[in-house]
Amino acid sequence: MWSLSLLFFGLLAVLPAAGQQAASSDPHRGALIAGGVDQFNGPMAAAEFYDFKTEAFSCKFLGGVNSATGACKNTLAQARFFASVAPLSGGGVLIAGGNGIGTICLNSAEIYTSSTGKFTATGSMTDAHCFAHTTTVLQNGEVLITGGEDETGNLVNTADMYNPATGKFECSGLGGADPTTGYCLSTLTDARFLDTATLLKDGRVLIAGGSDGSIVNTAELFNPVAGTFGCSGLGGSNATTGFCNNTMTDSRENHTATLIVTGPNAGDVLIAGGLDAAGNVQQTAELYSPAAGNFTATGSMTHARSLHTATRLRSGRILITGGEDGTGTVLKTADVYNPVAATFGQVGTMTTARALHTAVLITSGPKKGYVLITGGIDNAGKTLGTAELFNPKTEKFSATRSMKVGRSSQDGTALP
Numbered sequence: 387m388w389s390l391s392l393l394f395f396g397l398l399a400v401l402p403a404a405g406q407q408a409a410s411s412d413p414h415r416g417a418l419i420a421g422g423v424d425q426f427n428g429p430m431a432a433a434e435f436y437d438f439k440t441e442a443f444s445c446k447f448l449g450g451v452n453s454a455t456g457a458c459k460n461t462l463a464q465a466r467f468f469a470s471v472a473p474l475s476g477g478g479v480l481i482a483g484g485n486g487i488g489t490i491c492l493n494s495a496e497i498y499t500s501s502t503g504k505f506t507a508t509g510s511m512t513d514a515h516c517f518a519h520t521t522t523v524l525q526n527g528e529v530l531i532t533g534g535e536d537e538t539g540n541l542v543n544t545a546d547m548y549n550p551a552t553g554k555f556e557c558s559g560l561g562g563a564d565p566t567t568g569y570c571l572s573t574l575t576d577a578r579f580l581d582t583a584t585l586l587k588d589g590r591v592l593i594a595g596g597s598d599g600s601i602v603n604t605a606e607l608f609n610p611v612a613g614t615f616g617c618s619g620l621g622g623s624n625a626t627t628g629f630c631n632n633t634m635t636d637s638r639e640n641h642t643a644t645l646i647v648t649g650p651n652a653g654d655v656l657i658a659g660g661l662d663a664a665g666n667v668q669q670t671a672e673l674y675s676p677a678a679g680n681f682t683a684t685g686s687m688t689h690a691r692s693l694h695t696a697t698r699l700r701s702g703r704i705l706i707t708g709g710e711d712g713t714g715t716v717l718k719t720a721d722v723y724n725p726v727a728a729t730f731g732q733v734g735t736m737t738t739a740r741a742l743h744t745a746v747l748i749t750s751g752p753k754k755g756y757v758l759i760t761g762g763i764d765n766a767g768k769t770l771g772t773a774e775l776f777n778p779k780t781e782k783f784s785a786t787r788s789m790k791v792g793r794s795s796q797d798g799t800a801l802p
Contacts, residue, residue, distance in 0.1 A: 415439065415801065416447070417746040417758060418479055418498055419789065421466045422796025425769040429487055431465040432457045433498070433505070434790045436758055436773075436798075438751035442787045443773070447503040457791050463496045463507045470521030471797035472529045474550050477501065479799060480508075480529055482548065483515040491516040491537035495548070495555070500801055509554035512569050513544040520583035522591050524610050528559065530591060532608075533578035541598060543574040545608075545615070559613045572614050575606045575629055582643035583608075586676050587653045590619070594657060594674070595638040601663040603637040604629045605674070605681075619679045632680045635672045637663040640692045646673075648702030649725035653677070656684070656704055656723060659691040667692045667712040671723075671730070685729040687721045695745035699778050700755045706730070707759055707776070708740040716741045716765045722781065734782035737774045739764050744798035748775075758786070763794045770794065 420433040434457070437444045445451045449459035462481065469484030474497075482495035493514040496505050511531065519534025529548040536542050547559045547570070557563040561571035574593065581596025591608040593615070595601070606629075607619050617623040621631030634657065641660025646652055651673060658671040669690035672681050687706060694709025694717075704723040710716055718739040721730045736759065743762025748754055753775060760773035771792030774783050 415750045416444075417748075417798050417800050418471070419443075419744060419760065419793070419796055419798045420471055420479075420481055420498070421462055421469055421484070422761065422793035423467050423769065425792055429465040429467045429485060430791070430793055430796075431461040431463075432791050432793070433460070433462060434458050436746070436760070438748050438753065441751070441753060443789045445790065447500060449503055451790070455791075460504050463505050464492065464494055466492055467795045468517050469797060470515070470519060470531060471799050472521050472523050472548075473799050473801060474523075474529075475527050476550075477801050478550070479801065480548055480550075481505070481797075482521070482529075482531060483511060483519060483534070485516045491535065493537075497553070509548075511546040511555045512557065512563065513542060513546065515542070515544075515546065518580040518596075520578075520581060520593065522583045522585050522608075524585065524591070525589045526610070530583070530608060530610075532574055532583060532593060533581060533596065535579060541577040541579045543577040544569050545573060546570060559610065561613055574615050575617070575623075576602070576604060578602075580639040582641060582657070584643045584645055584655045586645065586655070588676065590676070592643070592655055592674055592676075594643055594655075595634060595641055595660065597639050601637045601639045601661060603634040603663075605632075605634060606630055619676060621679060634674075634681045635683050636668060636670055638668060641668070642694060642696035642706070644696045644698055644704050646702070646704075646725045647698065649728075651675070651725055651728065652702075656696070656725075657681075658687060658696060658706060658723070659694055659709065661692050666690075667710065673728075685723075687730045688732040689717060689719050689721070691717065693741040695743065695759070697745045697747055697757050699747070699757070701778065703778070705733075705745070705757055705776060705778075707745055707757075708736060708743055708762065710741045715739075716763065720776070720783070733776075734780075736783045737785045738770060738772055740770065742794040743770070744796055746798045746800050749800050758798075759783070760789060760798070761793045761796055 445458035466484035477500035557570035578596035617630035638660035691709035740762035
């Protein structure tokens with residue numbers, strides 16, 4: 387059984403990405419699994435590719451197999467965990483920040499190019515964002531990176547923007563650069579760590595919860611037109627605190643946040659689970675309504691969860707898998723949120739208990755619409771190389787072929 391503090395300071399885990407991108411004409415259709423922590427709790431440069439057509443992990447698009455290690459030949463330019471992974475138009479993937487060897491905080495970034503299967507360094511961020519920052523692909527294709535921890539161990543309110551057209555991080559969409567520090571002038575209203583960032587239908591980004599030293603219930607919105615963070619759409623700014631007046635129903639970190647795309651609450655954001663300010667693992671969930679600008683409670687999950695994943699299915703329902711409960715037990719259970727009924731229901735259990743794992747929606751091939759769930763740790767703290775598939779029609783899980791290398795705290799995304 388693993389305590390939460392050990393997970394944070396021993397593994398320094400990353401929250402998995404949901405991977406909701408649609409497939410294109412690129413023949414390299416699959417999910418890129420990159421970096422993470424190995425069985426010795428060390429950062430990894432290894433990556434691998436789950437091929438949606440063959441339903442197996444492969445090195446075909448990563449230079450082939452290294453006969454000495456069994457891993458793929460083409461590796462990250464920098465070993466890293468707790469990095470952000472964001473799909474780019476044209477089949478590329480941005481991998482930025484995170485922690486390196488010796489938990490060095492990184493401001494470097496690199497690009498995976500699917501046509502070559504190689505990773506190449508790209509421009510660095512203006513500030514280091516490691517250990518639980520957020521990453522959001524905006525409607526114009528640029529990538530917003532916010533918060534986290536810097537190289538001094540401080541929680542930060544800084545932001546960076548990656549422009550795929552120039553291959554650089556720029557401050558033009560964030561108020562310009564501070565001539566003294568070089569950081570972008572537009573910053574969060576509060577330092578945030580282990581929070582969530584969700585792209586809304588109108589192009590704004592909801593940034594919710596996390597910790598500024600204490601776990602908070604505050605939220606804010608990024609306006610990409612103005613390039614600013616603020617409280618318009620959250621009841622305005624509190625004159626005393628400077629935070630937004632409308633707050634979440636519960637304080638949360640290590641929660642999930644998923645845009646709802648169907649039903650009476652389409653356009654709202656489902657926020658579920660996580661830790662509250664007292665350190666309790668939450669079973670509750672809530673909805674943020676962009677129309678009303680407020681948060682309201684919705685049905686609770688069947689189990690309290692933190693370090694879990696949330697993946698929006700093709701039907702619009704939302705799959706919640708695994709994580710840790712309040713006793714530190716790693717879970718095999720899963721829930722599906724029905725956005726029409728606004729209720730959670732338990733579905734079949736996973737083949738393996740998992741926390742710090744990755745869940746990716748399969749966007750093409752014979753298992754289109756299934757969810758690939760891979761890696762993580764089990765109740766013994768063992769790093770897992772196994773993987774499984776969730777069938778949304780039967781609502782059951784089944785084992786699939788394992789990864790080339792066991793890993794936890796990794797990121798994964800379907801290629802666009």
